[in-house]
Amino acid sequence: MRLIPLMTVAALCVFALMTAASANPDRWRSEWPDTDFENSSVSNWGEILDGGPPKDGIPAITGPNFIPVVTETDIPDMEPVITVEIAGETPRAYPLRYLTWHEIVNDTVGGVPIAVTFCPLCNSGMTFDRRLDGKVLEFGVSGKLRNSDMVMYDRQTESWWQQAIGTGIVGEFNGKELTQLPSWMESFGQFKARNPGGAVMAEPASNRPYGxxxxxxxxxxxxxxxxxxxxxxxxxxxxxxxxxxxxxxxxxxxxxxxxxxxxxxxxxxxxxxxxxxxxxxxxxxxxxxxxxxxxxxxxxxxxxxxxxxxxxxxxxxxxxxxxx
Known part of the structure; x- marks a missing residue:
């Protein structure tokens, strides 16, 4: 996790300059042997910086568990969640207390495979359909940043994706766009009031200071x-x-x-x-x-x-x- 308060401005500037100075993908090829760096829309590799954690150092979640909102007593009403409501399905709340530490949740709702994403550095929280070109993609966190925004990757082709625009920027899916689904941030109390029969993502089995x-x-x-x-x-x-x-x-x-x-x-x-x-x-x-x-x-x-x-x-x- 990127613990901003523990890093000095001077250290960040030196780090950024060192990263930009080696502005080509060669230094990433050993970590990303299956990524096609020749197929890219990135004109300036210096825009992509190492954010601190390595690939999967921020662990995305796949197949989360859910509990009824009426049984969740640990999340205060003011805390934000990302709400996903798909017609005919139980509304689901994905608390930012979990997404802050995991950034991506791969889930399936009513047969629709979705990725609920949150980039804290841009406050960007969007939900995407994970289906593309006949494949169901599963997303992870690359550990890279571009314009301070999370670069995601899919585990099927190890293509890189810009979270804030849902677009492939490196690899087989370069230039492809994910379909964004309606979702929104609201408080857990607001979600419960509107959806008393709704479900909320259960706390992951990870050692993180959730909340x-x-x-x-x-x-x-x-x-x-x-x-x-x-x-x-x-x-x-x-x-x-x-x-x-x-x-x-x-x-x-x-x-x-x-x-x-x-x-x-x-x-x-x-x-x-x-x-x-x-x-x-x-x-x-x-x-x-x-x-x-x-x-x-x-x-x-x-x-x-x-x-x-x-x-x-x-x-x-x-x-x-x-x-x-």
Whole structure:
């Protein structure tokens, strides 16, 4: 795990410069013998940095167990979860207290193989369909970062994937896009109130301090971790949250003030009651950053992401900022 408070800025700068200086994939070939580095859309290998842990050093979870929400007594109501609701199936909550330490959960819901992902460094939490080109992929954490965002890999071809955009960037699946499914972050209390018969992911059998945030005070920092790209325009703080739908971004500060915004064919609601997972040492004590729901004109949930502004600008440099 990347324990940011324990690393000095000077050490990070030296580390990043050393990594960028050897900007080619040769140093990774022994660890990734099955990855086709010749098939890549990465124009500058210096953008990909070693984040600290090695391949699978942050262990993804496959086939998690679930328990009824009424029997879960250890998770405080304010703690955030990623909610997945598939028609005809029991709604499922994936607590960020687990995803912070594992980053990827490979699951199957109603016959649909999904990957629930969370990159703490970008606050990006998205759910993808794991089916692609006749294969069911299983994802792991590569230990690499690009624009401070997690680089995932699939165990079938060892292709590398950019989590924030769900796109293959190296290997057999270079240029392929995963299908993003509707899911959203909300508090565990909000999930329980709406889904009293729902299920919540059970605590993994791993030695991790679940419920603790190893990125203390990160979302009030002025600079992202291991990021050297441009800062966002319009004087938007780098680690301000924005709601991304496609290539548009709505600042959460605007949504918090309005509480409901209807434009571009969408209705975006902000509701109080969800703790930040990247604020205080104890996740449940994090400040209230609110819950976002994005729906279309027919009231259907729309795939989206609540990410940091710097990450949106890095991956969508020509994106549209939905300002007042």
């Amino acid at each position: 603790r945030n190893p990125y203390r005070n990160y979302d009030s920092s002025t600079r992202p971790f291991l990021y050297s790209g441009e800062m966002p325009p319009h004087d938007i703080p780098a680690l301000a949250r924005v709601v991304r739908v496609g290539d548009r971004a709505w600042p959460v500060s605007r949504l918090r003030e309005a509480q409901k915004v209807t434009e571009a064919g969408l209705t975006i609601d902000w509701t109080a009651g969800q703790a930040s997972a990247l604020d205080t040492d104890k996740i449940a004590d994090g400040r209230d950053v609110g819950t976002i729901r994005v729906r279309d004109g027919q009231g259907r949930d729309v795939p989206h992401d609540v990410m940091f502004a710097f990450a949106f600008h890095a991956f969508f440099p020509n994106g549209q900022w939905m300002l007042n």
